[in-house]
Every structure is written in structure tokens, then in C-alpha cells.
Amino acid sequence: MKGPLNGMRIIEGSAFVAAPSGGMALAQLGAEVIRFDPIGGGLDHQRWPLTHDGVSLYWAGLNKGKKSIQVDLQSREGQELLQELVTAPGEDAGYFLTNFPAKGWLSYDNLRQRREDLIMLNVLGNYDGTTALDYTVNAAMGYPSVTGPEGFDGVINHVLPAWDIVCGQTAAMGLLAAGRHRDRTGEGQFIQLALSDVALSAVAALGHIAEAQMLDSERERIGNDLYGALGRDYGTSDGNRVIAVAITKKQWKALCSACEMTEAMKQLAVAEGLDLEKNEGDRFRVRDRIHPHIEQWCQTRTLEEVRQVWDDLGVCWGPYQTFKELVNQDKRVSEANPMFSIINQPGIGSYLSPKSPLNFRSILQSEPLVAPLLGEHTEEILGDILHLSENEIGKLNDKKIVQGPSSV
Numbered sequence: 001m002k003g004p005l006n007g008m009r010i011i012e013g014s015a016f017v018a019a020p021s022g023g024m025a026l027a028q029l030g031a032e033v034i035r036f037d038p039i040g041g042g043l044d045h046q047r048w049p050l051t052h053d054g055v056s057l058y059w060a061g062l063n064k065g066k067k068s069i070q071v072d073l074q075s076r077e078g079q080e081l082l083q084e085l086v087t088a089p090g091e092d093a094g095y096f097l098t099n100f101p102a103k104g105w106l107s108y109d110n111l112r113q114r115r116e117d118l119i120m121l122n123v124l125g126n127y128d129g130t131t132a133l134d135y136t137v138n139a140a141m142g143y144p145s146v147t148g149p150e151g152f153d154g155v156i157n158h159v160l161p162a163w164d165i166v167c168g169q170t171a172a173m174g175l176l177a178a179g180r181h182r183d184r185t186g187e188g189q190f191i192q193l194a195l196s197d198v199a200l201s202a203v204a205a206l207g208h209i210a211e212a213q214m215l216d217s218e219r220e221r222i223g224n225d226l227y228g229a230l231g232r233d234y235g236t237s238d239g240n241r242v243i244a245v246a247i248t249k250k251q252w253k254a255l256c257s258a259c260e261m262t263e264a265m266k267q268l269a270v271a272e273g274l275d276l277e278k279n280e281g282d283r284f285r286v287r288d289r290i291h292p293h294i295e296q297w298c299q300t301r302t303l304e305e306v307r308q309v310w311d312d313l314g315v316c317w318g319p320y321q322t323f324k325e326l327v328n329q330d331k332r333v334s335e336a337n338p339m340f341s342i343i344n345q346p347g348i349g350s351y352l353s354p355k356s357p358l359n360f361r362s363i364l365q366s367e368p369l370v371a372p373l374l375g376e377h378t379e380e381i382l383g384d385i386l387h388l389s390e391n392e393i394g395k396l397n398d399k400k401i402v403q404g405p406s407s408v
Contacts, residue, residue, distance in 0.1 A: 001065065002366040003030020003356075009385075010175065011036065011086045012066070013098040013106070015043040017134065017161050018195060019123045020062040021168030023097055026175070027065035028356035030366065034067045034381060036082055038074075039403045041374050055347045063371040064353065069382075070375035070403040078401050079105040081386065087115035088385050094188070095175055099123035108190040117188040119178045121171055127194040134161040137196045141203050142219070149223045163199040170198055230255075230283035233320065234295050240303040241320040244294060244310070247280050251316045258313040259297040265290070327352070341368045374406040 008031040012023040020035070027033040037045065047058040069085075072078040083105060086096045094115050100106055102122040112118050125132030135157065138144065144155040171193055178189040203209055211219070224233045224243075230252070231245035246252040256262040265276055268289055274282035283290065298306055303319060310317050327333050333352060335341060343353040353368040382388045382402065396402045 001027070001030045001032070001369070002364045003028070004360060004363050005029040005031040007092045008032065008095070008179075009034070009088075009090060009093040010095040010097055011082075013082075013096070013100050014123075015099065016047075017062065017164035018167040019097055019099040019171060020044070021165055022123075022171035022175075023066060023168075024062055024064055025169060025172045025356070028366070028369070029358065032067065033065065034069060034085070034377070035063060035372075036069050036071055036073075036085070037374060039070045039072055039375075039400065040406070041070075045374065051348055053347075057348065060345050060348060060371040065366070065369035066372055067377035067381060068372035068374055069378045070406070071378075072401050075401055077396075077399070081382075081396075081401070083111060083114060084386055085381065086111055086120075087118055089115075094118050095179065096120040097123075097171060097175060102190075112188065112190075115188070117182055117186060119175060119182060119189045119191075121174050121178070121191040121193060123167060123171060124192055124194045126196045127192075132194075132196050134164040134195065137163050137199050140196075141199050142208060146219045146221050148221055150221050152221060163195055163202075166202065167193065167195050167198040225284075225287060228284050229280040230287055230290060232287070232291060232294075234291075234298040236298050236303045236306055237300055238302040242298065242303065242306055242317055243320065244315060244317040246283060246316065249277050250314070252277060252280075252283065254314045254316070255294070258309050258315050259294050261290075261293040261297070264293060343368050343370050345370050346373055375403050376405045378402050378404045 005026060008026070010023060010026055010031055010033045012019065012033055012035040014020045014023065014035065023033045023035065044056075044062075045059055046054070046056050049057045051057060071082055073082070087094065094117055096111070096118065098106065098120070099122070102108055102120070104110070108118070108120050108122075111120065125137075138158055139155070144157055147156040147158065148154070174191050174193060178191060182188060200209075208219070211217070219227075225231065226245060229245070229247045231243065231247075233241050233243050235241050244255055246255045253262075256265050268274075268286060269276040269282075272282075272286055274286065276282055276286075301309075306317075307319070309315075321330065331337070333340065335352070338359070339354045339357060340352045341355070342350050344350045345353075353370075355365060355368045379393055382393050382396070383390075388396075393402070397404070
């Protein structure tokens with residue numbers, strides 16, 4: 001495949017979001033990513049959303065550009081095949097990404113006996129090996145307690161598995177970093193990446209841990225307001241909603257000009273002794289005095305009228321959209337955006353799909369790639385990488401140790 005990682009081979013044993021998304025990120029950059037699954041598919045092969053025919057759009061979305069092999073993971077013969085595959089020779093091979101338990105036949109110590117410079121990254125729930133999912137991790141991070149309207153006495157779960165996505169990208173970065181280290185030293189590496197540590201590192205980077213320790217305070221709910229700056233949702237005359245944000249001086253001046261409130265804001269700043277032009281915190285302090293001006297302006301205009309004025313004057317804003325509206329109305333989700341092309345996904349049909357969001361200026365990249373059928377590359381992998389003969393592959397099929405493509 002085309003891309004900066006062309007020639008690199010990664011074996012992936014995974015399920016759900018974090019590890020598969022990391023493998024896909026590498027595949028979209030040109031790496032050969034081979035995902036192994038138990039015969040018939042793993043835990044995530046039929047996850048929702050599904051097509052009307054019961055095919056998982058989720059699985060297709062997280063496995064674009066990969067190769068697939070089906071193996072009986074319970075049999076010793078199947079386990080040995082996968083050990084050989086993970087540790088197969090090659091300067092740009094010997095990478096293993098998994099969120100399966102790293103023990104027994106999949107332990108690093110066992111695999112390293114076959115290839116000393118193996119690089120293995122194991123995604124965990126918590127640092128101590130206990131189980132966690134994105135949703136249980138997020139519950140502990142504080143965000144459900146500050147999400148929602150002011151005065152709400154409860155918790156609100158996030159529907160976006162953000163920590164899984166960040167974890168997947170961190171896993172990809174970890175493999176590349178370990179590869180650079182191996183290129184310099186010849187050393188392999190066992191890397192553990194805990195999902196909760198990914199979340200905690202982000203929570204700390206955003207100041208929440210220090211805030212709780214140093215200020216000894218709890219962050220309060222502020223509804224849809226942007227903490228520490230000016231940003232919120234506003235309704236239009238035709239029933240739509242938009243968000244406007246003013247963090248920089250330029251953004252603030254554009255918003256004031258667009259909503260015809262420049263003079264009113266100067267008077268507010270003088271009256272309160274604040275610097276609304278340069279200090280985003282000051283805007284936050286008097287947000288309840290600012291919002292009515294923007295709200296009144298928006299409520300007398302349609303979404304398209306808001307769009308025209310705010311785009312012309314450089315306001316930082318965006319419309320609220322459903323998934324369907326996003327696809328049907330937003331040109332960023334169309335072939336006008338070079339990231340998107342129409343793919344024909346086997347068993348599903350034709351729809352828009354992205355390539356890597358990394359747009360390299362001088363490196364030729366592959367167009368968006370389809371996800372494989374389960375077991376689509378079983379014979380190719382056994383023959384080309386493990387150098388098994390057709391007769392040997394046939395015997396493995398007959399014994400149900402491996403299986404070729406499954407119909408969708």
C-alpha cells in the first residue's frame with residue numbers, strides 16, 4: 001500500500017475500539033496490518049450499528065485497509081501459527097498490537113523466544129491489569145459530573161468513546177517510537193498502555209488534577225458554556241442552533257462586529273473594569289451579560305442568514321447537526337474534501353469513507369480503503385509470510401484450524 005509506512009508489517013489481535021483504531025491508523029498510512037480473529041469472528045464482529053442485513057458498520061469502520069485471517073485460537077496448532085506470524089522475520093516486521101491478555105502463548109516472554117527484537121504493545125484497562133472500558137473510565141474522570149445543565153443533580157455519560165480513540169492513536173505512536181528505538185539499538189520492547197492512564201494523562205494536561213489539588217475545589221456545571229472563555233449555543237429564527245466561540249482578540253472583535261454589539265461591549269468593559277478584548281477570562285466572568293446580545297441577534301435570523309454574516313466577518317462558529325444532517329448538508333463530508341472518497345464495501349455497498357486525516361504534501365498516499373471480509377487473506381498470509389504450501393494450507397482448512405473468507 002502507498003504511504004510513509006509502506007513495507008511495515010504489524011500483527012493485530014484485538015477487539016472493540018482502542019487497539020483496532022490504532023491498527024487502522026497505521027494501515028491508512030501504508031503499513032500492512034494483519035488482524036487475526038477466531039473462526040466466525042471475535043467479540044466485535046457483530047457490534048452495532050448494523051445494516052438492514054445485519055452486517056456491522058462498526059467493524060467495517062474500524063478495520064479499513066487491514067488484512068484478515070481466521071484461526072482457531074483454542075487449538076495448539078492455531079496458536080503456534082499465530083506465534084510464527086507475530087514473530088516472522090523481516091526488518092520492518094516483528095510488531096504486535098493487542099488488547100488480549102499478554103499471558104500464556106501470547107505472553108511477551110514466550111513470543112520473544114522466537115524473535116528477540118519483537119515489539120509488542122499491550123492495551124490494558126487499568127495499569128494493574130484490572131478490567132476497564134472507555135465508559136467506566138470516563139465515569140471516574142470527573143466529566144460526567146460537570147456535563148449537563150446548571151443545577152442538574154446527577155451524572156451524564158458521554159456517548160463518544162473519546163478515551164478509546166485517543167488510546168488507539170497513542171498505541172500507534174508507541175509502536176512507531178519503539179520501532180525507532182529498535183532501528184537505533186536493535187532492542188525489542190514490551191509496552192503496556194492502560195486506557196485509564198491515557199485518560200488520566202489528558203485530565204492532568206488540561207489542569208483538572210492540579211485544580212482539584214491546589215484549589216481544593218470542585219468544578220461546577222455551567223451548561224453549554226465554554227469554561228474560562230466565551231462560547232455557547234444560540235437559537236436561530238428557523239429552529240436551528242449554532243455555537244459561537246471567542247477565545248482570541250480577533251475572534252472576539254469579529255463576533256462583536258457581526259452581532260452589532262461592539263459599542264455595547266465597550267461600555268460593559270468600562271462599567272465592569274474589564275478587558276474584554278484581550279482577556280478571555282473576563283469574557284467568561286460576564287458571559288451572562290454578553291449572551292443576550294448574541295441571542296437576540298440570532299433569534300431574528302435564519303441559519304443561512306447567520307451563516308452568511310458570520311462567515312463573511314470571520315466569526316468562529318458552527319451549526320449543530322445530527323449525523324444525517326452532517327452527511328447530507330456539510331461539504332466537509334463529501335468528495336469536495338480530499339480526505340473522502342466513495343468506497344464499495346463488500347457486503348454493505350457504496351458510501352463515503354475517509355483516508356488518513358494526515359495529508360502529506362510530498363508522499364503519495366492510498367485512497368480510502370475497504371475493510372476485509374473476515375478471513376479474506378487467510379491463504380495469502382499463510383503462503384506468503386509463513387511459506388506454507390497449498391497442500392499444508394488445505395490440511396489446516398480441513399482440520400478447521402484456519403478458515404478463508406466468510407460470507408457477510
